Amino acid sequence: MMTDAAQSRQRDGVPAFRRRLAGSRAPLLTLATLGMALVVLPLLGLIARTDWPGLLTHLRAPVVWPAIRLSLITTLITLGLAMLLGTPLAWLLSRATGRLATWMRALLTVPVVLPPVVGGVALLLAYGRNGLVGAPVFDALGLRIPFTPLAVVLAQLFVSLPFYVLAVEGAMRSVDPRFDHVAATLGASPTRVFLRVGLPLAAPGIAAGAALAWARALGEFGATITFAGNLTGRTQTAPLAVYVALQSDPQAAIALSIAMLAVSIAVLGLLRGRWMG
Amino acid sequence: MRALALGVIGLCSVLGLVGCSTSGTDAPEGSGALAEPGGPAAGTRDTDSEPTTLTVLAPASLTEAFTELATQYESLYPQVRIDLSFGSSTTLAQQVAEGVQADLFASAGTDALALLPERYARGGGETTIASNELEIAVELGNPRGITGLEDFTRTDLDTVLCVQTAPCGTAADEAFRAAGLTPTPVSREIDVKATLAKVSLGEADAALVYRSDVVTSTAVDGVTIPTEHNVSLTYPLVWFNAEPHTIGFVDLITGPDGRAALEAAGFAAP
Known part of the structure; x- marks a missing residue:
C-alpha cells in the first residue's frame, strides 16, 4: 500500500505514464480530424468541381x-x-x-x-x-x-x-x-x-x-x-x-x-x- | 383461378403478346404452369414447387396496381414470393445498371430504358403495359368552372404546374406549345405529387398532372384535355429472363386481371 503522495511521486517519475498520456491523445485527434473532415470535404468537393474560368458565364444563367x-x-x-x-x-x-x-x-x-x-x-x-x-x-x-x-x-x-x-x-x-x-x-x-x-x-x-x-x-x-x-x-x-x-x-x-x-x-x-x- | 389462367392463355394466343411468344421453349411451359395453379397435378414441373423469389422494380405510380397483382400471383403460387421495389424509374434503371438483381422492371416513360445495360435483352423481352396522359386536376365539384388548358393563362386563377426539369413539367410545356398558349402559373412544383397536393389542399384552383394521379386521388376532380393537345406517356415492362414464374407474372400483368388493376389505377391500355 502506498500513500497518495507516494503514488503521485511514482507516477511523476515514470516516463511510461507520459508516453501513455501522449498516446491517449491519438484517439481524440483521430475523431476530431474525422469530424472536421466531414464538414470540410463537401465544401472542398464544391470548390473542386467548380468550373472557375467559366464561373461568370454560369452565373449569368x-x-x-x-x-x-x-x-x-x-x-x-x-x-x-x-x-x-x-x-x-x-x-x-x-x-x-x-x-x-x-x-x-x-x-x-x-x-x-x-x-x-x-x-x-x-x-x-x-x-x-x-x-x-x-x-x-x-x-x-x-x-x-x-x-x-x-x-x-x-x-x-x-x-x-x-x-x-x-x-x-x-x-x-x-x-x-x-x-x-x-x-x-x-x-x-x-x-x-x-x-x-x-x-x-x-x-x-x-x-x-x-x-x-x-x-x-x-x-x-x-x-x-x-x-x-x-x-x-x-x-x-x-x-x-x-x-x-x-x-x-x-x-x-x-x-x-x-x-x-x-x-x-x-x-x-x-x-x-x-x-x- | 382456372378461369383467370385460361383467360391469360387465351389472351396470349390471340394477341401473340411478346411475353408469351418471344421467350423460346420456356414460355409455353410457364403459361402451362399457370393452368395448374400450385397443385401437384400432371404437368407440374419440379421447379414449380421450389420456393422462388421474383424481384420486381416499378415506378411509384404503379404501386397500387402491382401490389395487388403480386398478391394475386402469390396466392396462385404459394411457393413464389414477389419482392416489389417502387421508386423513380431513372433511379431503378440505374440500380439495374449497377448490378442489382431483378427479374422484371417497369418504367414510367421510355427514357429510363436507355439506362439499362445491354445484356438485359438476352433471355428476356419487352412490352408496353399501359399509357398515361395529362389531365387537369381541379377542386372537388370544379367550383371555378375550369374547362381546359386555356384556363392556365387566366391571372384571376391560381394554377400550378410541375417544374420544367420534371417529366410532368416537360409534358405540360409540350401541351401548352401544341395548344399555342402561354400559361401563367403561380408556382412550378418540384414533382407531380407536390403539384397535385396544391389543389387537394385547396391552395390552387387547377394543376396539370397525369390522369392516374387524378383517378387515385379522392380530393380532386379531373377535367380532360382534348387528344390533339394532350401528351401521353407509355409504360414499358422489361423482363430479364425466361424463368417460368417471370413469364407467369408477365402474363398476369398483360392479361385481363392486369388490365383491370391498371385501369383501376387510372392507366389506359397501351
Missing part, C-alpha cells in the same frame, strides 16, 4: 440572378423583422421566471427541431387560402399569401426567429439583473431599461443571433418550397434555384452554390469583425 436578388431581399426583411419582434421577446423571456416563460421557450424550440417540410405544411394550414388565418384574410382583403414573396418571408421567419430569440435570450440572461434594478430605481421605464441597459450590454449576443438567424433564413428550403412554391423571380430563392438547376444545368447550380458560400462567408466575417471582435 437566367436562373441565377433573380434567385440571388430574391434571397437577399427576403432574408434582409426577415432579419429586420426577426430583430424587431425577437429582441423584445428575448428580453422579456430573459427576465421571466414563471411557468409561462418555460412553455414559451419550449414552443420556440419546436421550429428548431421540426423538419422544415413539416413547417411548410403547418404554414400552409395557417396562412393558406383555407388556413386558420389565411382564410379570413383572403375573404376580407382578397390577399392570397402562398406563392408570394410574403410567403417566402413568413417561411424564413418561422425557422429563423426562434434561432434569434434563443441566442439573444442567452446573451441577455447573462446581463446582471442588478443593472436593471439600478436603472429602474433611477426612474427609468421598463422600455427605457431595455433600450439603455439590455440592448447595449447584450449587443455581441444580438449580433451573433442575427448572423445565425440570417444564415438560417438564407438556407431555408423545405418550408419555402412547400408553402411559397417555386416560381422564378417571385418565390424561387437561391436554395430552390440550386435544387432545380441541378437537374438541368449542374454548372449553374454549382456557380450559384459558390455565390451563396461567398456571400455567407462575407456576411459572417463582416459581423464578426464589426461586433464580435
